[in-house]
Amino acid sequence: MRNGWIALALVGCASPVLAQDEVPTVKTADYEFGYAYPAAAGQVPGLKAWLEADRARLRAKTMRDGAAARREAAKSGFPYRRYSYVQSWKLVTQTPRFVSLSGDSYDYTGGAHGQPASYGLVWDKAAGRRLEPRALFTSDAALQSATRTSYCARLKAEQMRRTQGTVSSMNSCPSIKELTLLLGSTNGRAIDRIGLIADPYVAGSYAEGTYEVTLPVTPAILRAVKPAYRAAFAVRP
Template sequence: MKLSHPSRFAAALAPLVLILAACSGEPEPTPAEKAAAAAVPGAPPSAAENLKAANAVASNVREEGELFEFAYSYPKEAAALPGLAEWLDADRAAKRDALAAESRRDQALAKKEGFPYRPHSHLQAWQRVTDTPRFLSLSSEISTYTGGAHGMTNFDTLLWDRNHAARIKPLDLFVSGEAFDAAIRDDFCAAIKRAKAAKGIQPPDEADSVFAKCPPASAQTIWLGSSDGRRLDRMTIAIAPYEIGAYAEGDYRINLPVTAALLRAAKPEFAADLRAGR
């Protein structure tokens, strides 16, 4: 998304329909799905946790002025988990303070050098990918602007492990990044080629382009999802601009199932929380 001014893309973050068909916009589990999920190993929510979840309210903080524009939100599922909500609030405060400091510095420099100052921005929204008995999986798209020709889009991800009340990354479920890459490399690289072809982009010549090589999937942002609300069985790999193509190509969302090969790369303690998807 080309961002010539932060206010033009603020509204675009609100819906954040990010993960397309493979990992986003999951409906509320049906009674049958909830019953099936109860049989999956993990820490079932207590009555107190259920009450907190019922009363939780999504967090959406926005601040806009002549110096900067800042927005940070997360869903009610995250607000219902005190440890996670505390981390998200701290992350929000740190990013807001960093944006304010950078904006004041650049505004002072613009005044000193005699050129116009363009308000900076940091707009970030966390979205629920899936909520299984053990994991709450969140995705995040981050749009930033620091006064240049255009803004930038980046991504983030996290899993909240209810068994340990801890925040982890999707790659933590696997024995190593290298094992993760080896398990999905062929499917991942083939999917990138299809995604580029869908945009009408021909594969670059390996001798002429820095974008010719297929990058390691582990170096990108991984969003883990579930088709049944029980186990993690699919993923979206989000690739920011400039990673596999010119800025004009935009970002890419590569949707892949969890495969048998990927299951073999999982750490034993997470084997029951994953399954091969279709």
């Protein structure tokens, strides 16, 4: 999957990544569906329950949408292109406080190509609940202020490399709200890295693919973390 390398970069030398390279799929005349998560996530009861509920919800939606599209195609006399939805979660890291996952999906609904998307998920073991990674920060504005200069510089370097110097208006530096945020660790003790993922069309054309940037936690980033979670983070030397 697309963001496997950023998961590896974020985990560093912490616990091994228990990712599934192939997502088992179910195929019918109406739809194809696959959903996978790492064994480590399945060992956390509350997290496993959430993932299983998410799997059931997404499969029901894919099944319902595919069946409706197939009926509509038959009415219109057009060939039906089977709907497909495949999603995979990978372990980024585990610390005493958090389990951090990265996810990516590919959603095909009969067009010229499907739409990839990325996700971040944090399970708070102390509270026994799921959190959006950005919920650990005081605000999007605070996180953007702490990361903007470094993120935009690294992103631009990668944009220049991929486009061979021919950047366009699509290659602007997106706001933090447009990005997927991942939390990572180099040692399994504290969050000391963050990953920022720009899906296709967010920082470039579809052909350019996904842009992924990893940043160390700096004093500025640490100040943007909510006080309740700050002890679970560390500045990376």
